[in-house]
Amino acid sequence: MKFFSSLCLAASLLLSSVRATSQSSTASFTNNIRFLFDVDGNQIDAYGSKVQYFDGKYYLYGNSFAITGVAFGIKSYSSIDLVNWAYEGFLYNPFSETPCNASGGCGRPHILYNQKSSTYVLWANAGTSGYVVATSSSPSTGFEFAASTAAIDPTFAGLQPADFSVESFGDEAFLVFSALNFRDPRAGSIWPPIFQTLHISPLTDDLMNTTLVSYNITSPSFDLIDQETESPDIFKRNGMYYVAASNTCGYCNGSIGLVYRSKSIQGPWTRQIISGYSCEGQVEGVLPLTDPKTGKTSYVWHSTSVPGGPRVGFGGHIFQPLQFNADGSVQDLNCASDAAFSVPFTLGTGTGASGMASTSTDGSPAVAAYSAVCDSDQFILHQTWTASKSGALKEVSVNIAKSVQTVPLTLNVFKFGELSDLIGPEYKYTLLGSASTNQTYLSFVFNATTVYTNKTVSAGDRLGLSIAGSDFAPYCHLEYDVGASSDQVLLQQGVGQYSWRGSAGKSSPIYERVGKGVKFFAIIE
Numbered sequence: 001m002k003f004f005s006s007l008c009l010a011a012s013l014l015l016s017s018v019r020a021t022s023q024s025s026t027a028s029f030t031n032n033i034r035f036l037f038d039v040d041g042n043q044i045d046a047y048g049s050k051v052q053y054f055d056g057k058y059y060l061y062g063n064s065f066a067i068t069g070v071a072f073g074i075k076s077y078s079s080i081d082l083v084n085w086a087y088e089g090f091l092y093n094p095f096s097e098t099p100c101n102a103s104g105g106c107g108r109p110h111i112l113y114n115q116k117s118s119t120y121v122l123w124a125n126a127g128t129s130g131y132v133v134a135t136s137s138s139p140s141t142g143f144e145f146a147a148s149t150a151a152i153d154p155t156f157a158g159l160q161p162a163d164f165s166v167e168s169f170g171d172e173a174f175l176v177f178s179a180l181n182f183r184d185p186r187a188g189s190i191w192p193p194i195f196q197t198l199h200i201s202p203l204t205d206d207l208m209n210t211t212l213v214s215y216n217i218t219s220p221s222f223d224l225i226d227q228e229t230e231s232p233d234i235f236k237r238n239g240m241y242y243v244a245a246s247n248t249c250g251y252c253n254g255s256i257g258l259v260y261r262s263k264s265i266q267g268p269w270t271r272q273i274i275s276g277y278s279c280e281g282q283v284e285g286v287l288p289l290t291d292p293k294t295g296k297t298s299y300v301w302h303s304t305s306v307p308g309g310p311r312v313g314f315g316g317h318i319f320q321p322l323q324f325n326a327d328g329s330v331q332d333l334n335c336a337s338d339a340a341f342s343v344p345f346t347l348g349t350g351t352g353a354s355g356m357a358s359t360s361t362d363g364s365p366a367v368a369a370y371s372a373v374c375d376s377d378q379f380i381l382h383q384t385w386t387a388s389k390s391g392a393l394k395e396v397s398v399n400i401a402k403s404v405q406t407v408p409l410t411l412n413v414f415k416f417g418e419l420s421d422l423i424g425p426e427y428k429y430t431l432l433g434s435a436s437t438n439q440t441y442l443s444f445v446f447n448a449t450t451v452y453t454n455k456t457v458s459a460g461d462r463l464g465l466s467i468a469g470s471d472f473a474p475y476c477h478l479e480y481d482v483g484a485s486s487d488q489v490l491l492q493q494g495v496g497q498y499s500w501r502g503s504a505g506k507s508s509p510i511y512e513r514v515g516k517g518v519k520f521f522a523i524i525e
């Protein structure tokens with residue numbers, strides 16, 4: 001009894017010291033806010049993402065789609081607050097000869113931490129050659145590939161290892177993987193093109209291989225839904241294993257959202273469809289977030305969202321905490337476009353990330369329901385705003401993505417007087433800076449493109465950014481719905497329109513794109 005109470009005392013002391021050092025914060029997620037940006041204002045270029053907490057920081061991992069338009073290399077971003085993300089670069093040099101660039105681009109990366117060897121272990125899907133593994137002493141750089149790949153249960157030697165997740169829970173670690181069967185005679189002319197089944201294997205102690213033993217993850221009916229499962233992730237709650245998954249679709253615009261659960265990895269598994277279209281996304285991971293005040297963990301389901309492939313980079317991510325019933329089953333996802341969620345979590349340690357965008361003075365909001373607009377083939381845009389302070393206007397940046405253009409995109413930054421003058425004939429604005437860009441310098445995601453100006457402006461000056469580059473194929477930018485009272489008026493001008501219009505001959509060829517704003521930021525120092 002005495003021993004027990006002193007144990008309790010020790011435990012509560014331990015708990016209070018954990019509480020003292022772990023700070024609580026609240027993460028906010030909204031269904032219609034899908035694009036994520038780093039602190040420099042570049043779109044977070046990591047798809048098929050997984051977020052892990054390592055050494056006091058959250059790391060968001062995923063495949064880059066910026067360079068080739070398909071999965072090429074693996075990037076990571078770090079954050080202590082799940083809001084301000086610092087770009088950490090590629091995990092390995094994707095331009096060097098690696099087991100990844102033969103096929104598959106090293107898809108759906110997942111990382112484990114091996115406590116015994118203080119090593120981060122990367123798993124990735126290299127297509128026909130299966131799962132490649134790489135190790136590093138850092139969670140974000142310097143990964144070196146093992147000479148051989150991880151082996152799966154030889155029962156499935158004839159199938160191709162595909163989407164997967166690896167995760168550890170204390171002493172246990174598992175691979176959950178789908179295996180593609182390209183030779184199943186039941187394949188249809190249109191669909192399904194392939195059959196794929198989901199399996200779970202314990203990992204070896206070094207976390208670099210499986211034990212070659214596996215169990216099927218399937219409902220008792222083993223129907224077409226069980227045989228088209230992909231993009232799995234695994235988590236454990238109250239002694240129950242949960243596997244989140246979707247059905248065959250490849251970063252598509254919405255697949256069913258599946259949750260399997262079982263007390264044992266050997267099954268039997270209970271299956272639920274928790275969403276018909278997964279809020280127009282495909283699940284990519286589940287992020288456990290723990291409130292240090294209560295010790296309670298939320299399991300945040302997140303997906304790669306519309307429009308999906310082939311322009312995966314034009315999609316974003318949506319996050320929402322799963323809601324559990326008393327029997328351990330999961331409630332349906334809430335796909336209302338304005339649904340918002342608050343999740344208490346443990347703040348990371350150290351200084352938060354900051355960059356050009358997070359310290360900018362003027363611009364559109366850092367976080368808003370941005371969507372891709374591709375119309376530079378038809379319109380020249382003039383985004384206007386008011387300088388918030390006096391000083392040197394160092395730079396103006398706008399998020400632009402490319403496709404197959406041949407003509408450059410010209411960005412002009414200028415100062416003007418009144419809006420009515422700007423849209424009138426013969427008006428001359430003061431050019432503050434100019435930049436020209438093209439496919440060579442742009443990417444397939446919305447990186448920030450910058451015009452350096454370094455010209456003095458005064459608080460209250462009316463400033464503008466023109467975006468012009470008409471071609472057969474448009475460049476793309478991001479837009480959002482501006483508030484009613486915004487002085488950030490967006491003007492549009494049809495390509496080739498340089499004369500009075502209308503029957504009275506009094507309509508300017510330049511007119512307002514009502515209620516819309518371009519994503520941009522400006523730095524005045």
Ligand SMILES: *[C@@H]1O[C@H](CO)[C@@H](O)[C@H](O)[C@H]1NC(C)=O
Nearest residue numbers: 094095096097098101102103
């Ligand atoms: C891998 O990438 C390197 C650098 O781009 C290239 O030289 C090599 O041919 C690629 N290998 C394969 C198998 O695609």
Ligand SMILES: *[C@@H]1O[C@H](CO)[C@@H](O)[C@H](O)[C@H]1NC(C)=O
Nearest residue numbers: 133146148149150151208209
């Ligand atoms: C995984 O195990 C297989 C079979 O034992 C072996 O051939 C392979 O080299 C191992 N791979 C790694 C990365 O350890």
Ligand SMILES: *[C@@H]1O[C@H](CO)[C@@H](O)[C@H](O)[C@H]1NC(C)=O
Nearest residue numbers: 179196197198215216218222
């Ligand atoms: C497990 O999956 C394999 C591969 O799809 C299949 O051949 C086998 O029948 C399944 N076993 C059970 C018990 O469902």
Ligand SMILES: *[C@@H]1O[C@H](CO)[C@@H](O)[C@H](O)[C@H]1NC(C)=O
Nearest residue numbers: 253254277280281306307308
């Ligand atoms: C995505 O799928 C949903 C549900 O089927 C549909 O309403 C929506 O129009 C689709 N969006 C795109 C971009 O395909």
Ligand SMILES: *[C@@H]1O[C@H](CO)[C@@H](O)[C@H](O)[C@H]1NC(C)=O
Nearest residue numbers: 405406407437438439440441
């Ligand atoms: C982009 O511009 C640079 C320099 O002006 C030029 O060398 C390059 O060929 C251009 N790229 C394309 C795709 O037009």
Ligand SMILES: *[C@@H]1O[C@H](CO)[C@@H](O)[C@H](O)[C@H]1NC(C)=O
Nearest residue numbers: 038042066087441442443447
């Ligand atoms: C996009 O931004 C990243 C930094 O987030 C940078 O490393 C990359 O080179 C940029 N890509 C292009 C094409 O400018």
Ligand SMILES: *[C@@H]1O[C@H](CO)[C@@H](O)[C@H](O)[C@H]1NC(C)=O
Nearest residue numbers: 392393394452453454455456
């Ligand atoms: C910006 O302008 C200031 C003042 O004219 C000058 O001292 C500074 O060198 C300029 N910086 C750059 C990068 O041009």
